[in-house]
Amino acid sequence: MAQDTLDRDQTNATPIPNPPQQETIALDDERRVKVLSPSMLVFRRFIRNRLAILGVAILTVMTFFSVVGPFISPYRQDQVFTHDDMVYADFAGIMINDTFRYTIKEGSSLSPGARAQLTQAVNRGQDRFEYRGTSYDLTRIHDEAYAVTQNAVYGYALLFAGRVIPSYEEGVEPAEGFEAALKEAAGDKAESFTFEGAVYDLTYEDREVAITVAAPVALASYNVVNFATAGQKTSFAFSLAAEQTLAAAREAGAAEGSFTVDGKDYRMEVDEAEAMIYDAASPDEAFASLSKYIVQPVMPDVFIEPEFKEALLTAVEEGAKEVVWGEEDPVTYRIRRENLRWNVRGPRKSQLVSYYLSPSWEHWVGTDGNGMDLLTRLMYGGRISLSIGFVVVLISLLIGVTMGGISGYFGGWVDMLIMRAVDVFYCIPTWPILIIFGSVMDTYRVNPYVRLVYLMMILGFLSWAGIARLVRGQILSLREQEFMVAAEASGLSVYRRIFKHLVPNVIPQLIIIATGTLGSTILTESTLSFLGLGVKYPIASWGNIITAVSDVNVMTNYLFVWVPASLCIVITVLGFNFVGDGLRDAFDPKMKR
Amino acid sequence: MRQFIIKRLLWAVMILFLVAFVIYLLMRALPTSYVEAIARERAAAQTGMSYKQWLDQLTALYRLDVHPVIGFFHWVGNAIRGQFGTSWHWGVDVVQKFRDVVPASIILGAAAFVLEIVIAIPLGILAARKQYSLTDYTVTFMALIGISLPTFFVATILKMVFAVNLGWLDLYGMVSRDHRRMTDIQKVLDIASHMIMPVLTIVVISVGSLMRYTRTNMLEVLNADYIRTARAKGLSERRVINYHAFRNTLIPIVTIVGGTLPSLFSGALITEQLFQIPGIGWISYISMTRGDIPFTMFYLSFMAILTMLGNLISDILYAVVDPRVRVS
Numbered sequence: 069m070a071q072d073t074l075d076r077d078q079t080n081a082t083p084i085p086n087p088p089q090q091e092t093i094a095l096d097d098e099r100r101v102k103v104l105s106p107s108m109l110v111f112r113r114f115i116r117n118r119l120a121i122l123g124v125a126i127l128t129v130m131t132f133f134s135v136v137g138p139f140i141s142p143y144r145q146d147q148v149f150t151h152d153d154m155v156y157a158d159f160a161g162i163m164i165n166d167t168f169r170y171t172i173k174e175g176s177s178l179s180p181g182a183r184a185q186l187t188q189a190v191n192r193g194q195d196r197f198e199y200r201g202t203s204y205d206l207t208r209i210h211d212e213a214y215a216v217t218q219n220a221v222y223g224y225a226l227l228f229a230g231r232v233i234p235s236y237e238e239g240v241e242p243a244e245g246f247e248a249a250l251k252e253a254a255g256d257k258a259e260s261f262t263f264e265g266a267v268y269d270l271t272y273e274d275r276e277v278a279i280t281v282a283a284p285v286a287l288a289s290y291n292v293v294n295f296a297t298a299g300q301k302t303s304f305a306f307s308l309a310a311e312q313t314l315a316a317a318r319e320a321g322a323a324e325g326s327f328t329v330d331g332k333d334y335r336m337e338v339d340e341a342e343a344m345i346y347d348a349a350s351p352d353e354a355f356a357s358l359s360k361y362i363v364q365p366v367m368p369d370v371f372i373e374p375e376f377k378e379a380l381l382t383a384v385e386e387g388a389k390e391v392v393w394g395e396e397d398p399v400t401y402r403i404r405r406e407n408l409r410w411n412v413r414g415p416r417k418s419q420l421v422s423y424y425l426s427p428s429w430e431h432w433v434g435t436d437g438n439g440m441d442l443l444t445r446l447m448y449g450g451r452i453s454l455s456i457g458f459v460v461v462l463i464s465l466l467i468g469v470t471m472g473g474i475s476g477y478f479g480g481w482v483d484m485l486i487m488r489a490v491d492v493f494y495c496i497p498t499w500p501i502l503i504i505f506g507s508v509m510d511t512y513r514v515n516p517y518v519r520l521v522y523l524m525m526i527l528g529f530l531s532w533a534g535i536a537r538l539v540r541g542q543i544l545s546l547r548e549q550e551f552m553v554a555a556e557a558s559g560l561s562v563y564r565r566i567f568k569h570l571v572p573n574v575i576p577q578l579i580i581i582a583t584g585t586l587g588s589t590i591l592t593e594s595t596l597s598f599l600g601l602g603v604k605y606p607i608a609s610w611g612n613i614i615t616a617v618s619d620v621n622v623m624t625n626y627l628f629v630w631v632p633a634s635l636c637i638v639i640t641v642l643g644f645n646f647v648g649d650g651l652r653d654a655f656d657p658k659m660k661r
Numbered sequence: 662m663r664q665f666i667i668k669r670l671l672w673a674v675m676i677l678f679l680v681a682f683v684i685y686l687l688m689r690a691l692p693t694s695y696v697e698a699i700a701r702e703r704a705a706a707q708t709g710m711s712y713k714q715w716l717d718q719l720t721a722l723y724r725l726d727v728h729p730v731i732g733f734f735h736w737v738g739n740a741i742r743g744q745f746g747t748s749w750h751w752g753v754d755v756v757q758k759f760r761d762v763v764p765a766s767i768i769l770g771a772a773a774f775v776l777e778i779v780i781a782i783p784l785g786i787l788a789a790r791k792q793y794s795l796t797d798y799t800v801t802f803m804a805l806i807g808i809s810l811p812t813f814f815v816a817t818i819l820k821m822v823f824a825v826n827l828g829w830l831d832l833y834g835m836v837s838r839d840h841r842r843m844t845d846i847q848k849v850l851d852i853a854s855h856m857i858m859p860v861l862t863i864v865v866i867s868v869g870s871l872m873r874y875t876r877t878n879m880l881e882v883l884n885a886d887y888i889r890t891a892r893a894k895g896l897s898e899r900r901v902i903n904y905h906a907f908r909n910t911l912i913p914i915v916t917i918v919g920g921t922l923p924s925l926f927s928g929a930l931i932t933e934q935l936f937q938i939p940g941i942g943w944i945s946y947i948s949m950t951r952g953d954i955p956f957t958m959f960y961l962s963f964m965a966i967l968t969m970l971g972n973l974i975s976d977i978l979y980a981v982v983d984p985r986v987r988v989s
Binding site: 119494495504617 | 679691821946952
């Protein structure tokens, strides 16, 4: 065992360069080639260490990743990704209509007062009502539909020697055959006669006959006509004919009926909730529907076609909870009853934040809880973490080397003072101070970027004590060495002595401590950010990416959110430690024996 | 020797005094509006005391109304007598709260401490004895990984494995929900089971540095002339290692380990917070984030004292084992 160690020691022993001051050796003598500068020796020893090389590789990759990565990444660090998705939202409301809806005949009118009278008359079972001197007749079509007619003077006729001489009101042009019908009725002294669907009343007064006609004014019905084409309005004639057909069909117990309006034939299919009307010319598509259910879409630009309405109403009648509608891509609509109202919820396209997306081609590491691309945030986070590390090390080196240098070189009461300050800084608990600063800045809602600067300054200011102590110790021991005496004896200036002879001898230790501090600063920063007291949203940092893990759901289900960031931290810090270790061994070959 | 200790002790007291002054200044440096905002918050949250009363209490305790130096002496006077005031967040005397929570931290710290020593020292020595062997590389590598791991990562992995996937341990806390109904033995076991993950976390992240320290020192000792002499005179390898080398390695290790003894009381700020162990670390964390100034001041002073004590013990132990130090 020991033998083994010894053997290795010999092979690893550093080549001792021959002293070059021998006069016999020419400048280009081969033996001189073997002389290596101290830095070269260190370098040789360093590259022999495999872990150190691994560390360098890691750091190169991570630096590339975090410095170049953000430029390559197509996304920004605070870019929120959204996607469109179907969300169930209120689509329509279905109500049972319990008030009369009026279809007014073209050219007529029915005042609101008359409408109120009409409702009362219907409720009382009367078939006639008056409003402001005008009397209206109600003709029942079926229980929920009434035709309103108003008696209007049609004209007069003179009965003279068996002849009827009519004179009409202004604007009235009787149809052909009317006079014959009138003559016949008047001859029989009939009270009324029917011509082309209209009832004419005859009032006799001596020889004069007053012809009044029950002119239809409006149709009052609980039913509503809805057309398949958006924007189309019903006409009085159409509504009346539809209602009459519906009444006839219901009375007869038939499921079908037909009627003609304006020379067009329509076919009607009747069921419980409503009646569907088809144009006879194109019987496949519904032309209109007649129903006392009102289906009101929530969005004003949505048009609900009669077939869909029928499906909805069938579902309402059956008490179904869901309706599937659509031929090409069926969509499920959900119906919920609220008293006498049904709420139809349909899928609506909404913009959703794509949070916790699994890794995909668009997002190689997935997205985080804010819908931001994790890989991009890892890159930016690395940049922040590394720059915090470097700035902090720079600050602490600056303060530490200055303080330590002054202290070590001048000694005396300056040394005493600075070393007590170092002692004090050693005793100040770093973590509590960081946490307090973090929460104070939280209270003030400091701008995240300003906060970043503060964080660097605080971290740097809290970590210079160790460096100062190290530099002082080194300088104290170096100051007494022969080469310094020689430097002094050769009359070098103080500046040259310090910076050309003392400082270079401290640099190895400084580099080692700097790599160590870099690693530990990254750890400190990430832990602080993890606790929410360091780097703040929207700035990415490896630590604050992992914060999501405090949610157990994220911890167990979204490993891709926190594992990559954690690995980034571990690998980077490991890289720094490997390099630091390698440097320590390279600078101090005594330990490597 | 006694002179050395006394000298060091006096220095320590002086440094402590300065640290306390810095801490006091830090507190004084907090923007007034922050203190006022906190006082207002407290007044709103807890009945019984108005905003003005809170502010007055704070002012009286820290003498915010006088010059910082005079105020500091007032505060130190109170602190020496153990009067740190009433905690704003916990509503009880600060020292009382500290006494309540410190046992949890001591249990946690002691368990981790013992484990660390038991793991780190033998492995460090093993690695040094077989330098550049696979064992050595493994140990060095593990140690470096341990040093490089963030606390929260270790804690999360442990939680993930033991609490979520295996379901063996509870995710948070120091006691189970039905702790009160348990028998004494069950209670002890309950706490022990809740301590497993926090202790493991602390051990994983801090075992590496002690391991490396042991290895380095052991290597140094193994390269010393007296070890060569011991080998040369024909001692068995076991005797060389266990008798000559090990004892000498112990010297620096003892001083380092002795120096960490006071930190047993300091609690593990981050680990306790992650596992919600009601020790001094977590309680202080809550106090600090909630702006509980009395408790925070106490905690800062306490931490400073512990650090100071650690340095002191380390120095004195070093002087004890290495008489050369005493002279200079």
